[in-house]
Amino acid sequence: xxxxxxxxxxxxxxxxxxxxxxxxxxxxxxxxxxxxxxxxxxxxxxxxxxxxxxxxxxxxxxxxxxxxxxxxxxxxxxxxxxxxxxxxxxxxxxxxxxxxxxxxxxxxxxxxxxxxxxxxxxxxxxxxxxxxxxxxxxxxxxxxxxxxxxxxxxxxxxxxxxxxxxxxxxxxxxxxxxxxxxxxxxxxxxxxxxxxxxxxxxxxxxxxxxxxxxxxxxxxxxxxxxxxxxxxxxxxxxxxxxxxxxxxx
Amino acid sequence: xxxxxxxxxxxxxxxxxxxxxxxxxxxxxxxxxxxxxxxxxxxxxxxxxxxxxxxxxxxxxxxxxxxxxxxxxxxxxxxxxxxxxxxxxxxxxxxxxxxxxxxxxxxxxxxxxxxxxxxxxxxxxxxxxxxxxxxxxxxxxxxxxxxxxxxxxxxxxxxxxxxxxxxxxxxxxxxxxxxxxxxxxxxxxxxxxxxxxxxxxxxxxxxxxxxxxxxxxxxxxxxxxxxxxxxxxxxxxxxxxxxxxxxxxxxxxxxxxxxxxxxxxxxxxxxxxxxxxxxxxxxxxxxxxxxxxxxxxxxxxxxxxxxxxx
Numbered sequence: 001x002x003x004x005x006x007x008x009x010x011x012x013x014x015x016x017x018x019x020x021x022x023x024x025x026x027x028x029x030x031x032x033x034x035x036x037x038x039x040x041x042x043x044x045x046x047x048x049x050x051x052x053x054x055x056x057x058x059x060x061x062x063x064x065x066x067x068x069x070x071x072x073x074x075x076x077x078x079x080x081x082x083x084x085x086x087x088x089x090x091x092x093x094x095x096x097x098x099x100x101x102x103x104x105x106x107x108x109x110x111x112x113x114x115x116x117x118x119x120x121x122x123x124x125x126x127x128x129x130x131x132x133x134x135x136x137x138x139x140x141x142x143x144x145x146x147x148x149x150x151x152x153x154x155x156x157x158x159x160x161x162x163x164x165x166x167x168x169x170x171x172x173x174x175x176x177x178x179x180x181x182x183x184x185x186x187x188x189x190x191x192x193x194x195x196x197x198x199x200x201x202x203x204x205x206x207x208x209x210x211x212x213x214x215x216x217x218x219x220x221x222x223x224x225x226x227x228x229x230x231x232x233x234x235x236x237x238x239x240x241x242x243x244x245x246x247x248x249x
Numbered sequence: 250x251x252x253x254x255x256x257x258x259x260x261x262x263x264x265x266x267x268x269x270x271x272x273x274x275x276x277x278x279x280x281x282x283x284x285x286x287x288x289x290x291x292x293x294x295x296x297x298x299x300x301x302x303x304x305x306x307x308x309x310x311x312x313x314x315x316x317x318x319x320x321x322x323x324x325x326x327x328x329x330x331x332x333x334x335x336x337x338x339x340x341x342x343x344x345x346x347x348x349x350x351x352x353x354x355x356x357x358x359x360x361x362x363x364x365x366x367x368x369x370x371x372x373x374x375x376x377x378x379x380x381x382x383x384x385x386x387x388x389x390x391x392x393x394x395x396x397x398x399x400x401x402x403x404x405x406x407x408x409x410x411x412x413x414x415x416x417x418x419x420x421x422x423x424x425x426x427x428x429x430x431x432x433x434x435x436x437x438x439x440x441x442x443x444x445x446x447x448x449x450x451x452x453x454x455x456x457x458x459x460x461x462x463x464x465x466x467x468x469x470x471x472x473x474x475x476x477x478x479x480x481x482x483x484x485x486x487x488x489x490x491x492x493x494x495x496x497x498x499x500x501x502x503x504x505x506x507x508x509x510x511x512x513x514x515x516x517x518x519x520x521x522x523x524x525x526x527x528x529x530x531x532x533x534x535x536x537x538x539x540x541x542x543x544x545x546x547x548x549x550x551x552x553x554x555x556x557x558x559x
Contacts, residue, residue, distance in 0.1 A: 112424050
């Protein structure tokens with residue numbers, strides 16, 4: 001197992017946001033977490049990335065307990081995090097954003113004299129990754145000037161520059177138009193197999209296109225877990241979640 | 250070079266002593282010293298996003314190092330000035346390590362609190378004259394040479410220090426470290442998820458800024474030939490904060506312009522009326538309202554090239 005969570009519990013005051021949740025992600029697998037609003041998906045993701053510490057339970061990465069490790073430490077082990085709200089460096093250009101990601105994997109940054117963009121190898125690698133996500137032409141544009149979809153692409157590119165083993169994706173297509181959604185889903189499906197993903201997503205078409213396995217979360221509790229087809233047929237899931245979608249159409 | 254503004258500014262500053270009036274030479278020495286102080290604050294404020302209201306602590310620590318060493322007969326600038334930088338850095342290490350555990354308004358308050366502690370410490374320092382401060386007999390010497398006593402010579406030394414600080418900081422903010430600091434300012438959570446541990450970088454930035462403020466303190470003590478607790482007072486921290494915001498945060502030229510504008514305006518206004526603050530306050534508000542990015546945004550060729558690149 002690449003990532004394994006066992007019996008995670010998280011309370012916020014009287015509310016239980018996560019109620020003994022266990023899940024496992026294999027290497028190269030895409031595992032989706034779905035559930036209605038307020039099901040505790042983002043809270044769960046935050047416990048896996050290290051932003052929140054669970055009250056009970058443990059998280060393992062490649063067999064090693066990481067429950068008490070900080071976000072930077074987990075990132076260094078190979079866990080990349082893509083936030084629900086776009087999280088980039090707006091004042092920097094696209095290539096500068098990429099270089100910051102790139103340098104985080106190559107030693108410390110207490111380097112005070114040499115110019116930031118002077119490393120040709122880092123530049124080349126960054127441009128390659130930008131090419132992969134289709135942003136290479138925008139390399140010298142300030143990140144704040146990108147469209148919302150492009151900013152999400154940049155964020156993904158930054159995560160890929162880290163060469164992570166696992167990507168934690170919190171609604172990567174949130175707030176995107178149809179065309180942008182297709183581009184991001186296409187990009188993620190090309191990455192499938194290279195990097196494992198834990199995907200929190202509202203767009204059911206995207207989930208069923210990308211995921212190998214699905215965990216369904218309702219009120220912080222796992223109500224179903226299994227392959228895509230099994231989840232699609234599961235009567236509890238249909239009632240709790242998918243049914244709403246269909247009747248709402 | 251594609252940057253004519255710094256060259257023009259430093260060139261013009263070289264002309265000041267040629268007017269032959271000691272008053273102006275000394276005034277502009279003070280302005281340049283405050284410019285060094287303001288640049289050091291801007292490293293934290295504009296580049297690192299750390300709003301410190303206690304930067305005077307390090308300025309004063311530099312000045313008091315000059316005073317205390319002179320009591321012990323140490324007068325060589327080659328020893329005293331590095332010592333002032335070192336004392337400021339050593340003081341900044343624990344203050345920064347504790348303050349940086351907080352952020353936002355708490356950071357402002359805790360840096361202010363630490364600066365007040367240092368202020369009252371100096372206040373009670375009887376060997377340095379307590380609340381009155383102390384006079385210095387002479388300026389520091391260089392290898393036995395007392396030439397710094399001449400105001401024109403001293404002016405050029407200060408000019409050289411400002412140039413060195415300006416070029417050094419330009420190098421620093423363009424380095425990998427500089428970009429990491431800027432990244433932390435813009436999005437600390439993202440830096441964490443990239444694998445950077447922000448604390449060490451912020452603390453290093455804090456200590457570098459404090460060291461440069463310590464140099465400015467050593468220079469002001471030599472300029473004024475006295476040290477007093479007023480160098481450490483919280484109004485001093487506010488004063489330099491105004492210089493940075495007035496001139497333009499997140500630039501290196503901005504703090505120089507801010508120091509120049511504020512000190513010159515104070516000088517001119519106070520020659521007309523003793524109630525000069527009544528005029529200065531509203532005019533600062535006008536500048537902040539109409540030039541949000543500071544005076545530097547009013548200069549030609551400085552239109553946010555980056556944001557408009559698309």
